[in-house]
Amino acid sequence: MKRQxxxxxxxxxxxxxxxxxxxxxxGSAVVVFAVIYWAATGAMSDQLDxxxxxxxxxxxxxxxxxGIGAVASAITERVAQPAHPLRYLLExxxxxxxxxxxxxxxxxxxxxxxxxxxxxxxxxxxxxxHRLFRILGxxxxxxxxxxxxxxxxxxxxxxxxxxxxxxWGAGATLVLAVLGSIAMSSGVLRRVEAINRASERIMAGDxxxxxxxxxxxxxxxxxEFDRLAANLNIMLDRIELLVQGLRQVSTDIAHDLRTPxxxxxxTLEAARDxxxxxxxxxxxxxxxxxxxxVDALLATxxxxxxxxxxxxxxxxRGFGPVDLSxxxxxxxxxxxxxxxxxxxxxxRRIPAGIVVPGDRALLTQMLANLVENAIQHSYSSAHIDVxxxxxxGLEGPRVTIxxxxxxxxxxxxxxxxxxxxxxxxxxxxxxNGLGLALVAAVADLHHAKVRLCGNPPRGLRxxxxxxxxxxxxxxxxxxxxxxx
Amino acid sequence: MKILVIEDDDDTANYVVQGLTQQGHVVDRAxxxxxxxxxxxGETYDVxxxxxxxxxxxxxxxxxxxxxxxxxxxxxxxxxxxxxDDRVEGLEAGGDDYLVKPFAFAELAARVNALGRRPALAANxxxxxxxxxxxxxxxxxxxxxxxxxxQPREFRLLEYLMRHPGQVVTRTMLLEHVWDFHFDPHTTVVxxxxxxxxxxxxxxxxxxxxxxxxxxxxxxxRETPALx
Numbered sequence: 001m002k003r004q005x006x007x008x009x010x011x012x013x014x015x016x017x018x019x020x021x022x023x024x025x026x027g028s029a030v031v032v033f034a035v036i037y038w039a040a041t042g043a044m045s046d047q048l049d050x051x052x053x054x055x056x057x058x059x060x061x062x063x064x065x066x067g068i069g070a071v072a073s074a075i076t077e078r079v080a081q082p083a084h085p086l087r088y089l090l091e092x093x094x095x096x097x098x099x100x101x102x103x104x105x106x107x108x109x110x111x112x113x114x115x116x117x118x119x120x121x122x123x124x125x126x127x128x129x130h131r132l133f134r135i136l137g138x139x140x141x142x143x144x145x146x147x148x149x150x151x152x153x154x155x156x157x158x159x160x161x162x163x164x165x166x167x168w169g170a171g172a173t174l175v176l177a178v179l180g181s182i183a184m185s186s187g188v189l190r191r192v193e194a195i196n197r198a199s200e201r202i203m204a205g206d207x208x209x210x211x212x213x214x215x216x217x218x219x220x221x222x223x224e225f226d227r228l229a230a231n232l233n234i235m236l237d238r239i240e241l242l243v244q245g246l247r248q249v250s251t252d253i254a255h256d257l258r259t260p261x262x263x264x265x266x267t268l269e270a271a272r273d274x275x276x277x278x279x280x281x282x283x284x285x286x287x288x289x290x291x292x293x294v295d296a297l298l299a300t301x302x303x304x305x306x307x308x309x310x311x312x313x314x315x316x317r318g319f320g321p322v323d324l325s326x327x328x329x330x331x332x333x334x335x336x337x338x339x340x341x342x343x344x345x346x347x348r349r350i351p352a353g354i355v356v357p358g359d360r361a362l363l364t365q366m367l368a369n370l371v372e373n374a375i376q377h378s379y380s381s382a383h384i385d386v387x388x389x390x391x392x393g394l395e396g397p398r399v400t401i402x403x404x405x406x407x408x409x410x411x412x413x414x415x416x417x418x419x420x421x422x423x424x425x426x427x428x429x430x431x432n433g434l435g436l437a438l439v440a441a442v443a444d445l446h447h448a449k450v451r452l453c454g455n456p457p458r459g460l461r462x463x464x465x466x467x468x469x470x471x472x473x474x475x476x477x478x479x480x481x482x483x484x
Numbered sequence: 485m486k487i488l489v490i491e492d493d494d495d496t497a498n499y500v501v502q503g504l505t506q507q508g509h510v511v512d513r514a515x516x517x518x519x520x521x522x523x524x525x526g527e528t529y530d531v532x533x534x535x536x537x538x539x540x541x542x543x544x545x546x547x548x549x550x551x552x553x554x555x556x557x558x559x560x561x562x563x564x565x566x567x568x569d570d571r572v573e574g575l576e577a578g579g580d581d582y583l584v585k586p587f588a589f590a591e592l593a594a595r596v597n598a599l600g601r602r603p604a605l606a607a608n609x610x611x612x613x614x615x616x617x618x619x620x621x622x623x624x625x626x627x628x629x630x631x632x633x634x635q636p637r638e639f640r641l642l643e644y645l646m647r648h649p650g651q652v653v654t655r656t657m658l659l660e661h662v663w664d665f666h667f668d669p670h671t672t673v674v675x676x677x678x679x680x681x682x683x684x685x686x687x688x689x690x691x692x693x694x695x696x697x698x699x700x701x702x703x704x705x706r707e708t709p710a711l712x
Contacts, residue, residue: 288700295588298586299668302584318569318572330663330664333637333663333673334663334665334669334671334673335669335671335673336673337671337672337673337675337676337677338671338672338673340676341672360664361571361666361667364664364665364666365666365667368665368667368669372669372670372671
């Protein structure tokens with residue numbers, strides 16, 4: 001468990017990012033230190049070299065004037081001074097030391113070099129210590145070799161100091177980076193783990209569960225994890241609703257189709273019994289009834305399929321400019337006989353020539369369903385009013401269908417758009433409970449809003465509001481050009 | 485009439501072939517698109533009945549090919565699809581009518597009859613059925629010497645009936661062609677208009693009813709006034 005947790009931590013993006021930053025940071029620190037190093041030690045070396053060069057020039061002058069003997073005496077004279085800054089070694093061609101206080105070392109060579117040389121320690125008489133010397137080796141014609149040595153202890157110390165500083169600095173940076181990334185990623189990991197645990201629960205079937213956030217399940221105000229979780233929660237809400245809807249529909253289909261199938265079975269039984277007794281009109285009537293029943297069932301399935309197609313397809317292929325005024329007029333004409341039969345008053349206020357983009361057949365069916373509902377669910381001698389108004393502000397055209405029938409209780413106004421949902425009061429009337437579901441689907445396809453509200457003093461008012469964008473599209477030459 | 489049925493499902497094909505044969509038509513059947521295309525190109529038919537979904541070559545492609553070859557035979561699409569675009573697609577491909585499965589046989593028979601006799605009457609602007617005359621361009625109707633005043637919708641209804649004299653015309657055909665309704669509106673609008681039309685057409689006692697009701701199918705405009 002512990003090891004697994006560690007592995008998880010190392011795998012997190014934030015940990016890797018933190019490490020990457022640590023590396024980048026370390027890299028730039030190395031560059032900075034290198035620059036400082038070269039600058040500081042370079043300046044010091046130059047200073048040392050300048051001292052050596054001056055001495056070389058002086059001694060070479062002596063050599064030209066008096067030969068090797070003059071140089072040897074000059075060296076002896078300098079070494080005798082108590083605090084002389086340089087050390088000397090003069091060798092003849094055979095390798096014999098002629099003069100000087102620089103101990104011999106096999107690494108001595110012509111030109112510039114840095115060599116560690118053992119010299120008597122300044123503290124004790126018998127101890128030796130290794131010190132770094134900056135050496136300049138000069139051949140004096142064919143007679144001898146002159147080596148000048150400058151104590152480079154300060155230079156060495158400077159180098160050590162710079163390296164030490166770099167080591168500590170880099171070490172501290174690395175440790176801080178690793179600790180920081182562990183802290184950061186374990187925080188992230190905790191959040192992600194919580195989300196993972198919650199989603200595992202949801203996957204296991206606990207659909208009510210939501211992902212944890214620090215600010216409230218659906219608030220988008222928190223950090224990126226909160227916003228992610230909030231969005232996922234909203235998505236889960238929608239999925240849950242869809243799943244519920246699906247369950248609801250399956251149950252409703254089973255329930256609603258069992259009733260007519262039962263009636264069909266009874267009718268067919270009666271036909272069989274009737275046929276056994278007398279092959280006459282009774283049998284024929286039963287068969288007609290059975291066919292009617294089957295037709296109604298087929299119509300229900302047809303409507304279900306159609307709703308599903310409209311909802312899933314969002315097909316705009318059949319779209320073109322539709323004269324809403326004309327469609328409404330023809331729908332009202334079609335339903336006038338039905339209203340007349342119930343002695344209902346059907347009034348209209350429809351200005352001519354209001355056009356929306358849409359599918360003519362679907363808009364016709366949607367409006368027909370709404371008018372049919374008003375007629376069917378209102379009492380006889382009720383008043384039904386259909387009005388069409390030009391849009392204002394941000395809204396497009398608005399169709400209002402009002403009746404003074406029994407209305408729909410406020411609590412149930414959302415539910416009536418569900419498939420097969422029927423008010424208790426309308427159970428007795430004919431219809432398959434799919435009319436408003438189809439209305440909702442078609443309205444959605446046309447980006448129109450359907451609102452149900454009361455029609456005081458009593459009754460229902462259905463308001464269908466097309467969006468302004470669709471009107472603008474219908475008005476534009478481009479859209480009309482495309483549709484023609 | 486000579487009819488070709490291009491349908492892969494044996495049950496549906498037999499149902500259609502049997503029914504149409506009983507009505508006195510000569511019916512050929514092709515079980516797939518290739519045979520169908522072959523028959524349609526080779527023989528002369530009065531009506532083609534084409535299933536929209538066929539194995540191999542589908543109905544839309546067949547109809548496009550047939551129309552591309554210049555064959556003008558009326559075509560009725562049969563389909564299990566009732567999508568928003570399917571009807572439009574079928575008609576655009578060159579189909580003349582569209583019937584969604586499952587259907588009542590009476591509906592199919594009425595539509596086949598309507599299609600089979602369509603071309604001769606489609607272009608006429610003056611129609612005559614029995615003692616009934618209609619001038620479509622002048623929008624006037626008369627029976628014998630009597631002029632009849634009709635509302636626009638009643639006029640369109642009568643025009644449709646007069647373009648299919650002696651044929652059964654179903655309620656859905658009337659809804660589609662007279663009202664442009666492609667679904668069943670559950671109202672008696674057709675019945676109401678037919679009865680209004682009847683009362684305007686048959687005013688005097690010695691005039692026989694011109695529009696008869698065919699039980700379980702639809703309406704028919706008599707070509708010759710019945711005796712008595």
